[in-house]
């Protein structure tokens with residue numbers, strides 16, 4: 001019998017890639033319900049699977065912020081049985097907090113937090129009843145640590161971490177595994193899909209000059225971070241696949257070790273001061289703006305005074321580690 005996987009946010013990026021990967025599995029182990037808010041965008045998914053999906057893929061409309069849409073998607077799944085639920089739909093918001101509209105802030109929480117809650121609520125009773133299931137969440141480094149000018153995005157993703165960590169404690173009684181896949185930057189259209197304040201745009205008029213200068217600096221840092229350190233979707237998908245195929249996956253799986261020194265700092269220095277300093281240095285250090293020595297093409301993750309904690313040539317795993 002096939003493993004039934006339902007994925008949210010499949011019109012692009014990680015969701016699309018995961019749907020294609022699972023639906024094209026050579027042993028046809030999966031039946032994939034690839035869901036998306038707007039079915040007009042289904043062509044890309046269909047092109048990617050190119051006909052090899054007759055028994056393995058079904059595309060459904062699902063807007064995670066709309067309870068009616070969620071209810072009708074569930075009805076389309078035979079016996080409402082979903083073995084693996086992948087909560088992947090998400091949106092970003094980047095800019096100085098004082099320039100973010102209430103509307104934009106609420107939209108982020110609607111999708112990232114309430115959308116995830118709605119989706120889990122819809123499928124949890126069935127999983128409990130069957131005493132089986134996996135819930136996989138596309139999470140983020142920004143769900144574990146604050147990132148400058150991403151306060152709202154991080155707040156929404158932190159909330160999802162609290163949600164899942166709390167659920168995990170009880171769900172083990174039901175043989176249900178909940179797993180957060182902690183992604184660093186991934187080469188998808190996430191950046192271009194997200195709402196972000198253009199440093200040259202009119203939204204920032206009236207912003208104090210210091211925040212403006214810092215935001216400009218952050219925007220550049222973000223661009224080089226994505227250029228130098230973003231992972232390819234395929235690399236990230238392997239971590240999803242491992243979590244789906246392992247009998248008892250852990251609460252968190254990391255797609256990259258790149259940010260681990262920063263993540264560890266939170267635990268090593270619970271008062272937060274070391275993390276705040278290290279992240280500030282990583283993003284705003286004027287000597288190198290996060291870049292390695294001129295021409296090295298390397299991105300440095302600095303932490304505390306002295307040598308960088310980690311330097312990574314591109315995203316290779318054989319990093320020169322100083323931690």
Ligand code: NAD
Nearest residue numbers: 009011012013014063064089090140183185186188190193
């Ligand atoms: P993406 O923008 O290509 O994918 C996000 C998907 O969510 C899109 O298909 C979008 O249509 C969908 N979506 C948005 N609102 C929705 C709604 N109301 N209902 C249903 N679907 C909705 O980018 P991605 O990188 O593939 O993002 C997927 C997930 O990965 C997100 O949760 C994001 O926060 C997370 N993530 C991405 C990165 C990155 O750098 N790309 C890093 C860490 C985490």
